[in-house]
Amino acid sequence: MDVSVLELWPRIVEATNETILMVGISLLLACLIGIPLGIALVVTRENGLMESGPVFNVLNVIVNIFRSIPFIILLVAILPITRFIVGTSIGTAAAVVPLVFFSAPFVARLVESSLLEVNKGVVEAAQAMGATNWQIIFRVLLPEALSSIALNLTIATIGLVGASAMAGFVGGGGLGDLAISYGYQRFETDIMIATVVLLVVIVQIVQMIGNYLSKKLRRL
Amino acid sequence: MIRFDQVTKTFEHEGTSFKAVDQVDLDIQKGEIFGVIGFSGAGKSTLVRLVNQLERPTSGQVKIDGQDMSRVSASELRNIRRDIGMIFQHFNLLETKTVYHNIAFPLTLAGTPKREVKKRVEEILEFVGLTDRANHYPDQLSGGQKQRVGIARALATSPSILLCDEATSALDPETTKSILKLLKKVRDEYNITVLIITHEMNVIKEICDRVAVMENGKVVEHGSIFDLFSQPKHPTTQKFVQTVMNDEIPESILKEVEARHIYRVTFRDGSASQPVLSNVAKHFNVEVNVLYGQITELQQTPFGNLIVELQGEDEEINNALQHLEKQVIIQEVKADGR
Numbered sequence: 001m002d003v004s005v006l007e008l009w010p011r012i013v014e015a016t017n018e019t020i021l022m023v024g025i026s027l028l029l030a031c032l033i034g035i036p037l038g039i040a041l042v043v044t045r046e047n048g049l050m051e052s053g054p055v056f057n058v059l060n061v062i063v064n065i066f067r068s069i070p071f072i073i074l075l076v077a078i079l080p081i082t083r084f085i086v087g088t089s090i091g092t093a094a095a096v097v098p099l100v101f102f103s104a105p106f107v108a109r110l111v112e113s114s115l116l117e118v119n120k121g122v123v124e125a126a127q128a129m130g131a132t133n134w135q136i137i138f139r140v141l142l143p144e145a146l147s148s149i150a151l152n153l154t155i156a157t158i159g160l161v162g163a164s165a166m167a168g169f170v171g172g173g174g175l176g177d178l179a180i181s182y183g184y185q186r187f188e189t190d191i192m193i194a195t196v197v198l199l200v201v202i203v204q205i206v207q208m209i210g211n212y213l214s215k216k217l218r219r220l
Numbered sequence: 221m222i223r224f225d226q227v228t229k230t231f232e233h234e235g236t237s238f239k240a241v242d243q244v245d246l247d248i249q250k251g252e253i254f255g256v257i258g259f260s261g262a263g264k265s266t267l268v269r270l271v272n273q274l275e276r277p278t279s280g281q282v283k284i285d286g287q288d289m290s291r292v293s294a295s296e297l298r299n300i301r302r303d304i305g306m307i308f309q310h311f312n313l314l315e316t317k318t319v320y321h322n323i324a325f326p327l328t329l330a331g332t333p334k335r336e337v338k339k340r341v342e343e344i345l346e347f348v349g350l351t352d353r354a355n356h357y358p359d360q361l362s363g364g365q366k367q368r369v370g371i372a373r374a375l376a377t378s379p380s381i382l383l384c385d386e387a388t389s390a391l392d393p394e395t396t397k398s399i400l401k402l403l404k405k406v407r408d409e410y411n412i413t414v415l416i417i418t419h420e421m422n423v424i425k426e427i428c429d430r431v432a433v434m435e436n437g438k439v440v441e442h443g444s445i446f447d448l449f450s451q452p453k454h455p456t457t458q459k460f461v462q463t464v465m466n467d468e469i470p471e472s473i474l475k476e477v478e479a480r481h482i483y484r485v486t487f488r489d490g491s492a493s494q495p496v497l498s499n500v501a502k503h504f505n506v507e508v509n510v511l512y513g514q515i516t517e518l519q520q521t522p523f524g525n526l527i528v529e530l531q532g533e534d535e536e537i538n539n540a541l542q543h544l545e546k547q548v549i550i551q552e553v554k555a556d557g558r
Contacts, residue, residue, distance in 0.1 A: 119310075119312065119315075121308055121310055121312035122312045122313070122314060122315075124274060124308075124312065125306065125308065125312040125313075125373075126325075126329075127274060127301075128272050128274060128301060128304070128306040128383075129301060129302065129306075129325070129326040129329055129373075129377075130297075130298035130299065130300075130301035130302040130326070130329065130330070131298075131329050132298065135329055139325075139329070140314065143314070143316050143317075144314060144315060144316055146316070147316070217316070218315075218316060219316060219357055220316045220317060
């Protein structure tokens with residue numbers, strides 16, 4: 001009944017690819033939604049560039065709602081939406097939908113906190129120069145916060161690697177799925193160790209890339 | 221050039237309102253260096269922000285060249301702001317950009333062609349003496365150098381007004397001097413109107429032509445610096461003047477004022493460089509005894525206070541006083557020290 005790591009190697013490689021794919025696509029989509037959302041949270045807040053109480057309150061509540069649902073519940077709760085968007089509720093593509101719902105609000109919060117760190121004086125200086133609000137967002141706030149955003153997105157990415165392990169529930173595949181179905185449910189300790197080691201390696205690499213980018217982005 | 225007309229700015233905060241600027245009238249002339257001094261919380265930072273409308277007045281008008289700033293459209297305001305440079309206490313430079321790109325920033329915002337930007341930035345780098353630092357980042361510069369970049373950035377769009385918000389307050393005395401010298405050069409070479417906000421009287425003393433003293437949002441006194449230094453009327457002004465010119469009369473002299481003829485002689489408009497007192501001693505039958513005093517420089521002109529005693533017949537003393545009054549300000553010292 002023992003299956004060796006070697007025998008299962010193709011399956012492990014496949015699972016690694018699935019994890020990278022799931023995390024990559026989810027991160028991309030989460031950024032596409034989360035970054036504008038984070039910017040909106042910053043500029044519409046009190047004393048923001050485009051202060052608007054109603055907009056801020058609505059966005060704030062939506063983000064909080066999604067941030068408070070545990071991923072495993074979100075995964076199941078939005079199954080109908082998933083089916084509507086990708087046509088199926090199982091497989092890697094189906095796992096991406098809940099992962100995006102989970103991480104986009106997280107990215108929004110992280111981007112928000114990075115942007116809030118930008119020195120208010122620099123924004124004031126840009127206003128005094130006659131900059132438009134859009135110029136301030138794209139040429140002051142974002143460039144100045146980029147290094148911090150890179151570090152924060154690293155956190156989001158690692159969070160996604162963790163969450164993607166649960167995607168096994170919808171047959172999403174990936175290393176987490178492999179660890180659960182072989183290592184946990186079938187007591188294949190070798191497989192368990194191999195997958196965990198691979199996850200550790202992925203997280204290490206992600207963090208390294210994040211640190212490198214953050215350092216580079218401090219000087220544009 | 222810049223005119224404040226009954227300007228009031230009220231801030232509302234959690235139900236309570238606070239008048240940061242209270243019915244201020246000021247008229248700042250083209251090409252002058254105008255100082256606004258006050259303790260922290262006096263409203264001077266708000267006042268300077270009313271000029272470029274970073275703060276909007278609650279009532280009253282701020283006019284630049286006769287144009288009411290609160291009536292212009294948003295896009296007009298952006299154009300006007302390009303004509304008003306501003307520098308800050310904490311420099312407010314873009315940390316991710318080089319000195320060159322920080323200075324180029326207001327030009328690129330305005331859509332200036334690259335070649336023109338390069339020409340202007342190099343010119344202005346030369347002016348502030350930072351040509352060799354063009355490719356450095358702000359965190360590689362000293363405070364004084366950062367403020368030079370701030371000044372260069374503010375001048376990039378060739379403005380006609382420069383606002384300085386506590387521009388030297390984060391700098392050491394030596395660096396402050398060099399920055400003030402640079403600001404003077406800005407005015408002298410480009411004929412820019414400079415409005416300086418500060419809590420340091422030596423900044424005012426060093427470069428300002430005229431000064432307004434602020435307290436609790438109000439301008440309590442304003443005038444030429446010679447007037448303010450020689451005859452400060454408001455207690456706050458007196459306090460500020462004393463920070464750079466100790467004109468308090470020592471106790472030992474005050475004790476004897478009743479019995480002796482003791483006067484405060486204030487030199488201004490260059491009279492300190494003339495032998496006023498020795499002339500009096502020569503022409504009248506009086507002895508001049510200098511008890512105490514201080515001479516300093518206001519805008520490269522000697523200025524000061526001397527406490528002198530005149531000894532002699534009453535009539536001679538009176539004649540001497542009449543003669544002195546033509547050249548200097550002379551006040552009898554009273555027992556209360558004023």
